[in-house]
Amino acid sequence: MLRFVNYDIVFQEVPGEVTLAINISNCPNRCKGCHSPYLMEDRGEALSEENLAVLLEKYGNAITCVCFMGGDAAPQEIDNLAAFLQRKNARLKTGWYSGKTKLSPDCRLKHFNYIKLGPYIEQLGGLNSSSTNQRFYHVVDGEMVDMTYHFHKGN
Numbered sequence: 001m002l003r004f005v006n007y008d009i010v011f012q013e014v015p016g017e018v019t020l021a022i023n024i025s026n027c028p029n030r031c032k033g034c035h036s037p038y039l040m041e042d043r044g045e046a047l048s049e050e051n052l053a054v055l056l057e058k059y060g061n062a063i064t065c066v067c068f069m070g071g072d073a074a075p076q077e078i079d080n081l082a083a084f085l086q087r088k089n090a091r092l093k094t095g096w097y098s099g100k101t102k103l104s105p106d107c108r109l110k111h112f113n114y115i116k117l118g119p120y121i122e123q124l125g126g127l128n129s130s131s132t133n134q135r136f137y138h139v140v141d142g143e144m145v146d147m148t149y150h151f152h153k154g155n
């Protein structure tokens with residue numbers, strides 16, 4: 001069972017969306033220079049359909065997107081929860097920030113509107129660095145369209 005440590009409403013992580021970003025613990029990626037080392041510990045509340053429903057009840061009208069930040073320890077669960085969100089509120093977009101280089105075969109693109117891939121590599125920087133290895137995709141008609149450039153405007 002995945003767990004989440006906290007969540008926040010954010011504006012930068014998914015361009016053009018008001019996003020409820022859910023920070024998931026037990027990250028297996030162990031990136032050197034990780035922005036949030038506490039996310040490597042297995043802690044927090046269960047990331048269950050019940051708890052997601054509570055968050056939707058509270059914030060559903062204020063947001064346009066829900067993004068899972070992490071969850072590489074159990075990608076099948078992320079896929080199931082994204083499908084649950086789609087069933088629960090068809091208006092909301094779904095996103096996933098994964099630290100893996102490739103999308104897990106356990107995840108089906110039809111359950112996501114946005115996908116970020118790639119570990120954090122200190123010398124290359126995060127998404128807002130023009131030298132980053134990370135990629136941010138908009139899923140359009142079942143294809144992953146690279147829109148990483150959105151994070152470099154104004155650099």
Ligand code: SF4
Nearest residue numbers: 027030031034099120
């Ligand atoms: S994927 Fe993110 S949370 Fe996990 S170790 Fe890397 S930077 Fe930290």
